[in-house]
Amino acid sequence: MEAIADRNINRSHMQVSDEVAIQITNMNKWYGQFHVLRDVNMTVNRGERIVICGPSGSGKSTLIRCINRLEEHQAGQIIVDGTELSSDLKNIDKVRSEVGMVFQHFNLFPHLTILENCTLAPIWVRKVPKREAEETAMHFLEKVKIPEQAHKYPGQLSGGQQQRVAIARSLCMKPRIMLFDEPTSALDPEMIKEVLDTMIQLAEEGMTMLCVTHEMGFAQAVANRVIFMDQGQIVEQNEPKEFFNNPQSDRTKLFLSQILGH
């Protein structure tokens, strides 16, 4: 939590609009016999910054992975930016090119330079000319403060730098929604701050963000909503202040006492 205590958050662009970005209705998912997501209902408006937390195995990662169909849901409906996710590959590709995703283990492409990592999808998916894609990539690499690493390979960078590259790589596709799947869980404490700073910066610019994380400081600083999940269900959601100071369910209280209590 102390990682972001010294930062003033500029809230002037953090505005939640009435436009719906993601609509999830009665969504269910099973892994074989195991019911991982149970009747999830959720609406995300444009400009929202949502933090999803919960114990491991609660289905929070699975939930956001369903939003760009890295996981398939078996019942219910997910509509992202007006496109319903079904087995139709065209819709899936459309949603994926509009939704950026940042992974716990970065998943940079180790055989490509940082710059190539960032330009690959714009060139091959968006058909952007190479020069233009490189300019965009440099712009976002400057934004995440590592333009000087552009011609290195991912293996030469620290974890924090790699994760910032991963964020830049997603941004190069000009996504309207960003998903973060435990972006700081694989990082040393010294590196967590630099990644969180980048994410806060993104929030300040008004990006719609869904973030699975245990960084409660981040949640308090920028989230407009915190969702607590357990056993594949949304157990509680509230504004961060209320959520942390006045949790309602016993399960939430227990969870908060465990992660904040020491």
Next chain:
Amino acid sequence: MSDTHAQTVPYVRDTMLSPQDPPSSQVGVTKWMRENLFDGWVSAVLTVLAVAAIGYAIVHLYPWFANSVWNADSLTQCREILDGATGACWAVIRVNWLQLIFGFYPPDLYWRPVLLFVLLFVAIAPILFPSVPRKVLWFSALYPFLAVWLLWGGSLWTILAVLAGFVIGYLVMVGTHKMGAVVSVGLTILVPVAYWYFLAGPLASGINSVVPIEVTPVASRDFGGFMISVVIGVAGIALSLPLGILLALGRQSNMLLIKWMSVIFIEFVRGVPLITLLFTASLLLNYFLPPGTNFDLILRVIIMVTLFATAYMAEVIRGGLAALPRGQYEAADALGLDYWKAQRLIIMPQALKISIPGIVNTFIGLFKDTTLVVFIGILDPIGRASAIRATSDWQGVYWELFIFIGAVFWIFCFGMSRYSMHLERRLKTDHR
């Protein structure tokens, strides 16, 4: 009593130490010898024994090489020159080397395979080395057609008519692009095949009767020696890699039919000795083909060798695919890359890099396995050697011929091995 030493526990370092050179006993020749040759008495004994064994071998082999006879017309003459001493009779190579290289290929046409062999390096250069201009790849693509024309001779129009089939296939693919994948793929395969079957032959002979462009034809049975090994080896290598990639992807496919076809193919071909496939190629295929079809034996052998290597290649590449973290697939998916783009840009470059040692292993195995064609009556170097040893002049020659053949194969295989090591270093980007 306290449980710590009050004076020793608090500690603050006031100066950081700078790195220093290691002690002199840890560097230089002495250190190297102690670590690598005389590290304990087991190591010392083994070193002495190894040196003794090498020395013994050299002492006994040296006279054989030193007394080599290069100029003689027969083994008897060699022995007369040696006059009782041991010595190699390399004259057998000197007299027969053209046969060992070209088989019965007409001597006045030797320039054709020689030219092709030189051009082979031009054709593979852009594939092996990224610094070669990309435009040379066009030559690489045309090289197989040039090779077939120059090796077997005949009308250039036949080759061009076959080549036109690929162009037609490409045009059909572009033309039907919007009709959906199944229709497009189906037509892209069917139209050229129909063209080759019905049109290509008459078309070629028609044009050839008007504007003949021909070189002397050479029959497959005249091919032999290292030439046939290189022809089968290069064709097999060039075809087995792309087919192996497709087969490996097929085996991992979600489409059950494709998956099962791939599995059955791989398991069948891997489970059968190459020699049975070669006998199938030389004998059985004739029963299945319509009577009167002249399906070239060398072509049949190339197909069988390729299928054999493809099955191995597919498994090697599957190993590379399995070694890739799932996150790579997910990252490619999350960026909106479709299956083929993800394979081409993300998955295959990494999987193939991991598989390089196995791929080159398969290549080397394939190249050496080409010597098995001797059993179906193709006179490759081994076949030529047996024929030479059966003549009255050279009856009794063993070592020289097989050492020579072994050395030539070794040069090719060692070249491939060195290139693969170079490639691994060049592609190493993980810096771990």
